[in-house]
Amino acid sequence: MPSLKDFIEAMNASWPVALAILLASCALLIGEAVGLKYLQGLPPWTMGSIFIVAVFSGAVVVVRLVQLLVSALGAPFRRRRREAIYRKHLARLDELHPEEAQVLVWAALNNRQVIIADFNDIRLAPLVAKGFVDRLGGTHTMWEWPFRIPDHVWDELKRQVKEENIEMNVPNPLADRW
Incomplete structure (x- = not known):
């Protein structure tokens, strides 16, 4: 039984x-x-x-x-x-420091939702902390780590770039400065 x-x-x-x-x-x-x-x-x-x-x-x-x-x-x-929650988060886009905003604008202009940078890149650390960029997991080198812009942020960035007709050449802020 x-x-x-x-x-x-x-x-x-x-x-x-x-x-x-x-x-x-x-x-x-x-x-x-x-x-x-x-x-x-x-x-x-x-x-x-x-x-x-x-x-x-x-x-x-x-x-x-x-x-x-x-x-x-x-x-x-x-x-x-x-x-x-997404609207409240996206409202903070306007409060970003210019160097932080430059990273996001460069990514949107170059259609790069996934960015490769140093694991502890000083330009990405504040964006990660604020939730505008996610550090992806996996096995990568410390010098080539993938970061991803969340979909709701990415959609807003693409909308703003398209709406404001931004087509200037923004230099890669994550380029090696050596």
């Missing part, structure tokens, strides 16, 4: 597995109810166990559906909250 721990572990099954178990259990219970001759030779306790399995798998499916419904209902609120 399965223990309570086994039932709790079974409740962690994914919803497609739980749905398959529910459908199979229901098919067996319906087959027994209509007197399917293949099921008549089973021990008497089998149908009780199949019923319990059907109830638990049905509960898993219902819980997953409720989770999906709650997630779907909360999606517009999460999207609005994320957009408000």
Whole structure:
């Protein structure tokens, strides 16, 4: 006989597995109810166990559906909250120091959302700290580390460059100064 721990572990099954178990259990219970001759030779306790399995798998499916419904209902609120955070963050673009802004303008003008620079580049460190540039992970050399401008910042930079028709040649602020 399965223990309570086994039932709790079974409740962690994914919803497609739980749905398959529910459908199979229901098919067996319906087959027994209509007197399917293949099921008549089973021990008497089998149908009780199949019923319990059907109830638990049905509960898993219902819980997953409720989770999906709650997630779907909360999606517009999460999207609005994320957009408000992005708007507040993008409003700080105008407050950047000119050297910091030059890095972002150069990247937008040269269509470089990913920038390669020293790991601890002094021009990128403030931008990383302010969230305008992300330091990517991975295995790279300290002198050639990838940094990425987040999508919401990148979209705003591209919009501003296009809107203001900026086409000047801005020198690469990350170029080696040796």
